[in-house]
Amino acid sequence: MTLLTETARAKVNLTLRVLGRRADGYHDIESLVVFADCADTLTLTPGPDLLLATGGPGAKDCGEMSDNLVVRVALLLGERIPGLTLGRFTLDKHLPVAAGIGGGSADAAAALRLLARANNLAIDDPRIVSVARETGADIPVCLASRACTMTGVGENLSMLDIPAMPCVMVNPRVGVATKDVFTALGLGKGELLAGIGDVMLSRGWPEDGASFDAWIEAIGHGTNDLEKPALKVEPIIGDVLQALRETDGVRLARMSGSGATCFAIFASEADARAAAQLIARAYPAWWVHAGVLS
Numbered sequence: 001m002t003l004l005t006e007t008a009r010a011k012v013n014l015t016l017r018v019l020g021r022r023a024d025g026y027h028d029i030e031s032l033v034v035f036a037d038c039a040d041t042l043t044l045t046p047g048p049d050l051l052l053a054t055g056g057p058g059a060k061d062c063g064e065m066s067d068n069l070v071v072r073v074a075l076l077l078g079e080r081i082p083g084l085t086l087g088r089f090t091l092d093k094h095l096p097v098a099a100g101i102g103g104g105s106a107d108a109a110a111a112l113r114l115l116a117r118a119n120n121l122a123i124d125d126p127r128i129v130s131v132a133r134e135t136g137a138d139i140p141v142c143l144a145s146r147a148c149t150m151t152g153v154g155e156n157l158s159m160l161d162i163p164a165m166p167c168v169m170v171n172p173r174v175g176v177a178t179k180d181v182f183t184a185l186g187l188g189k190g191e192l193l194a195g196i197g198d199v200m201l202s203r204g205w206p207e208d209g210a211s212f213d214a215w216i217e218a219i220g221h222g223t224n225d226l227e228k229p230a231l232k233v234e235p236i237i238g239d240v241l242q243a244l245r246e247t248d249g250v251r252l253a254r255m256s257g258s259g260a261t262c263f264a265i266f267a268s269e270a271d272a273r274a275a276a277q278l279i280a281r282a283y284p285a286w287w288v289h290a291g292v293l294s
Helices: 069-080 103-118 126-135 139-144 178-185 196-201 212-220 227-233 236-245 269-282
Strands: 004-021 027-047 050-055 086-092 148-152 156-159 165-171 250-255 262-266 287-293
Touching: 004 103, 004 139, 004 165, 027 103, 027 165, 027 287, 050 069, 069 086, 069 103, 069 126, 086 103, 103 126, 103 139, 126 139, 139 148, 139 156, 165 236, 165 269, 178 227, 212 250, 227 236, 227 250, 236 250, 236 262, 236 269, 262 269, 269 287
Parallel strands: 050 086
Antiparallel strands: 004 027, 027 086, 027 148, 148 156, 165 262, 165 287, 250 262
């Protein structure tokens, strides 16, 4: 029996602008997204029935099977494709949940890639794309798992060539609900944070092949508009940012997504490893990862 495997890499928002809130309640964003080398692993043994088993250090945080995004996207795809081969999924969960790094969305995207392989479907099959967009704003970008700009409510993607960036990612093991952060942002329906002139005047990203320093400078001019409201929801995010910014060799530190995970970029992998070791010793209850963003 064939066992298919996919990795579900963590998503990191290097920048995140909230342009406004639509009349339908959704928020328009503009985000520079990369992916980390830490991931969950999802396997599929194809078969007629849909099953999900969870394991790994984060298994207890996965919730009920019926609520899991892996199950949800599989059921939705089955509604669009009669006779779809499903099977037994096994999720080895390592990424923290409700953490601003798209852990659940990455798992769902991995499930769609596995189902595409099991059913000889192209990953850009319109039925797969529609399920991704319907199920979660971060699932389309996780489906590609490549550095890109993400606009709209997450459905518009433009791929970029970004150099590898040594990083440290830290989560204080406090879940933050995206809904609570947007509520704290406080935009009413139809309200804009950025006008069309602001968008047209916003600086572009470096050309393909640009240096690490050029990218750090460009990212440094950006922001995460959800950082301030997230600090109201969970003030410990401020402690995480301070811990990252006080390490040696740090070039940039910011919150990812709606938090509480924060990241710092370093000039070298050695600096990143040293910073991660320092933070892990000082805050043993926190989740700390040293690696590379790309």
